Amino acid sequence: MTELNVAQALNQALDTALESDERVLLLGEDIGRTGGVFRITDGLLEKHGPDRVYDTPVAESGIVGAAFGLAIAGMRPVAELQFMGFSYPAYDQIISHVARIRNRSNHRFTAPLVIRIPFGGGIGAAEHHSESAEAIYAHVPGLKVVVPSTPHDAKGLLLAAIEDPDPVVFLEPIRMYRAVKEDVPDIYYTTALGKVRVEREGDDITLISWGAMMKETRAAATMIEDEGGSVEVLDLHTLSPLDADGIVDSVNKTGRAVVVHEAPRTGGFGGEVAAIVQERCLYSLLAPVMRVTGPDTIFPLKRSEGHYLPSAEEIVKVAMRALEE
Amino acid sequence: MYSLISPDGSVGDRLPLTLEQMKGLYADMIEARAYDRKSIAMQRQGRLATYASFEGQEAAQIGAAAALESDDWVAGTYRDAALMWRAGYPWKLLVAGRTGDERGGQPPETVNVLPPSITVGGHMIHAVGLAWAEKLKGSTRVALTSFGDGATSEGDFHEAMNFAAVYQTPTIFLCQNNGFAISLPRHEQTRSESIALKADAYGMPGEQVDGNDIAAVVAAISVAVERARKGDGPSLIEAVTYRMGAHTTSDDPARYRDELDAERWRERDPLLRVRKLFQNAGEWSEKWEADLETRATERIEQAVAEAESLPVPRREEMFERMYAEMTGPLRRQLDGGDS
Numbered sequence: 001m002t003e004l005n006v007a008q009a010l011n012q013a014l015d016t017a018l019e020s021d022e023r024v025l026l027l028g029e030d031i032g033r034t035g036g037v038f039r040i041t042d043g044l045l046e047k048h049g050p051d052r053v054y055d056t057p058v059a060e061s062g063i064v065g066a067a068f069g070l071a072i073a074g075m076r077p078v079a080e081l082q083f084m085g086f087s088y089p090a091y092d093q094i095i096s097h098v099a100r101i102r103n104r105s106n107h108r109f110t111a112p113l114v115i116r117i118p119f120g121g122g123i124g125a126a127e128h129h130s131e132s133a134e135a136i137y138a139h140v141p142g143l144k145v146v147v148p149s150t151p152h153d154a155k156g157l158l159l160a161a162i163e164d165p166d167p168v169v170f171l172e173p174i175r176m177y178r179a180v181k182e183d184v185p186d187i188y189y190t191t192a193l194g195k196v197r198v199e200r201e202g203d204d205i206t207l208i209s210w211g212a213m214m215k216e217t218r219a220a221a222t223m224i225e226d227e228g229g230s231v232e233v234l235d236l237h238t239l240s241p242l243d244a245d246g247i248v249d250s251v252n253k254t255g256r257a258v259v260v261h262e263a264p265r266t267g268g269f270g271g272e273v274a275a276i277v278q279e280r281c282l283y284s285l286l287a288p289v290m291r292v293t294g295p296d297t298i299f300p301l302k303r304s305e306g307h308y309l310p311s312a313e314e315i316v317k318v319a320m321r322a323l324e325e
Numbered sequence: 326m327y328s329l330i331s332p333d334g335s336v337g338d339r340l341p342l343t344l345e346q347m348k349g350l351y352a353d354m355i356e357a358r359a360y361d362r363k364s365i366a367m368q369r370q371g372r373l374a375t376y377a378s379f380e381g382q383e384a385a386q387i388g389a390a391a392a393l394e395s396d397d398w399v400a401g402t403y404r405d406a407a408l409m410w411r412a413g414y415p416w417k418l419l420v421a422g423r424t425g426d427e428r429g430g431q432p433p434e435t436v437n438v439l440p441p442s443i444t445v446g447g448h449m450i451h452a453v454g455l456a457w458a459e460k461l462k463g464s465t466r467v468a469l470t471s472f473g474d475g476a477t478s479e480g481d482f483h484e485a486m487n488f489a490a491v492y493q494t495p496t497i498f499l500c501q502n503n504g505f506a507i508s509l510p511r512h513e514q515t516r517s518e519s520i521a522l523k524a525d526a527y528g529m530p531g532e533q534v535d536g537n538d539i540a541a542v543v544a545a546i547s548v549a550v551e552r553a554r555k556g557d558g559p560s561l562i563e564a565v566t567y568r569m570g571a572h573t574t575s576d577d578p579a580r581y582r583d584e585l586d587a588e589r590w591r592e593r594d595p596l597l598r599v600r601k602l603f604q605n606a607g608e609w610s611e612k613w614e615a616d617l618e619t620r621a622t623e624r625i626e627q628a629v630a631e632a633e634s635l636p637v638p639r640r641e642e643m644f645e646r647m648y649a650e651m652t653g654p655l656r657r658q659l660d661g662g663d664s
Contacts, residue, residue: 025461051461057491062450062484069454069468072439073398075461077454096444097451103646104440106431110649142647165649194653241652279663 004184007177009151010040010116013158014078016188018048021076024162027054027063028080028116037082038118038177060090064115068098071113076162084119084171085128091136098167099142114161114168120212120262122175122309124302130174131299132263134211137169138239138272144168145240146193149214151182153237156191163190173212180215194238196246202230205256205319208247208273210236213260213310220260220315229323239269247273248280255286256322260315262308265293287325290318326565327545328535332593334601341544344608350391350539351599354383355614356621357407358596360416363625364406364423368574372633373423377404381537381569384595385501387411388542389469389564392550398455398468399438400448404501404568405471406441414438416628424632427646437466446472446479449498453485456494456553467495467553469546475506477523478514486561490527495553497546498524498561501536503568508581524561536564537595567593 004012017024026041032055035042045053056063060081067077081087087094094115102110121130138145146161146168148154154172161168199214200221209217214235221231232250236242251257257277259270274289292310300308330336340347361380368376379386382404390411393399399412406419413436422429422440430440437455442448452470459466476482477500489496500520504511517523524531530552534545542564549560567590571578578587603609644651644659657663 054492057484057487059484059487061447061481062453062488065447065450065481065484066454066457066488069400069451069456070458070461071454072451073455073458073462075458092444092447093450096447097442101439102648104427104430106428106646107649108431108434109439144648241648241654244654244657276663 160190175212200233202232209260219312287322359621378570384539385536385564392546401471420632446476449485489559493558521563536566
């Protein structure tokens with residue numbers, strides 16, 4: 001066990017994967033010499049060499065398209081795109097090719113690759129650097145979409161994603177990279193994809209989130225408990241395939257649900273969660289399913305970030321409304 | 326422009342192929358044309374979805390595939406059925422794909438030909454990744470990607486050419502310049518004097534070849550393949566040809582091109598010039614040609630019958646094809662339940 005933050009845990013996962021599977025290789029912009037814009041691949045070029053870790057030209061579509069070919073021919077590429085706002089040039093490759101090859105070849109060709117994309121706001125970055133577009137990836141059949149929020153999960157989920165026989169879009173919450181530390185096993189281990197993580201058990205209300213908003217959700221849960229409420233907290237950590245049963249079990253128990261995400265509200269993934277809850281938990285519900293989300297605005301620049309990102313207080317306010325029903 | 330056989334069948338340099346090899350290639354082109362004509366007829370009968378004819382481009386496609394080994398990679402387009410077939414993809418599956426059956430996208434395990442790319446240009450980079458993997462594995466396999474002149478306007482063409490050159494992957498870029506991107510003529514697609522010329526800027530060899538001259542195509546692609554196998558990196562071959570038919574069965578070429586032009590190209594037909602070559606050499610007879618056509622028709626009819634006898638896919642197959650193991654949400658949707 002070593003105490004690591006999310007960034008360090010991801011680095012250790014990639015290091016471990018490169019060591020344990022010779023088919024694994026990393027490619028992306030500036031991931032070699034500089035260790036990536038967030039230093040997630042720091043030291044891996046020196047340790048594993050230029051045949052395993054590639055600094056690529058600036059071409060997101062090319063990176064994903066090349067990784068796709070590499071994967072079909074038997075490699076296990078892990079591609080890094082620098083920010084979610086820069087993933088859109090690769091979106092055609094992802095939806096038109098990566099997500100479809102198993103289907104269009106009836107299992108003859110498959111693309112077991114991982115596309116790592118840092119996402120989300122909260123660090124006062126430039127325009128296009130704070131996007132939370134997880135819903136556009138979760139909407140695509142054929143992909144798996146994974147979002148860790150803790151160091152332990154970050155390593156286990158990334159290793160599971162690299163092992164997975166299908167393509168995985170692996171979303172890394174930028175704000176969480178260095179926010180918390182926890183004990184992470186030094187050994188190779190995987191965390192199962194497609195299962196919600198019950199972070200805290202409770203009886204009165206279920207707070208559901210993923211990625212960086214787990215931080216505010218956690219804080220909100222503590223504030224509600226300080227007022228005497230009993231809160232269950234779910235970290236979805238895989239958006240596709242979604243563990244609907246895990247959500248339903250929890251809400252059937254508590255009777256109330258609030259979904260929290262920082263992406264814009266309309267068409268956000270929270271709507272999907274709310275729909276599942278109303279389909280399957282209607283007779284257990286004591287209050288409407290509520291959402292706490294970013295507004296339908298462009299993610300603002302640094303000076304207005306506080307106006308955009310939902311706060312723990314907002315989550316508490318909405319949860320209290322549900323609890324009063 | 327590199328060429329070996331003139332439209333009148335005369336040969337300048339000695340051909341790098343034996344007479345027997347030429348006869349085999351000729352038979353293959355006849356078979357491909359039989360498939361093409363059958364497909365157009367079937368589409369008119371409502372038995373196929375939209376079909377993209379390759380008539381006129383048989384030499385470029387059969388010639389390119391003939392220069393490959395049976396386990397090399399091929400990533401082509403919806404107009405590349407002749408190329409894919411000559412590289413090992415069975416007619417039956419090509420027909421099945423066009424009848425609207427995903428099982429048509431599943432070539433045999435020993436055939437490394439991807440199902441045809443339907444979007445324009447996105448697949449060229451795949452041949453870079455495929456070739457890159459072979460290089461890393463230490464094999465001598467190469468990857469050939471085929472695309473039209475239209476695809477060279479896509480940004481993806483740039484990224485694929487650039488990656489291939491930067492990483493010196495054993496990739497062969499085959500551009501079948503058939504004169505039109507659907508309706509847009511070649512000279513309105515790029516100010517570049519040729520498409521082959523573009524290779525220069527990427528630091529790889531580029532060659533323009535008479536795409537209706539099968540011997541020239543085989544020779545040019547063979548040089549590129551040999552370079553790639555030796556570890557000398559990618560090449561671009563521009564095969565200059567002409568799409569005799571429409572873009573697809575839902576298109577009317579009379580709206581955008583001079584049919585006199587098409588007639589002039591008919592004199593440059595890739596099959597015709599090989600026939601003339603045989604005739605000049607006293608190696609052709611009407612009976613031989615008729616036999617080849619009969620055999621080709623039989624094979625295509627057989628493939629069509631097999632493809633059309635595939636049972637309609639079961640509903641669950643649509644769900645089963647999505648992931649290695651069916652996911653929970655898909656299982657529930659298959660069972661007709663809620664989320």
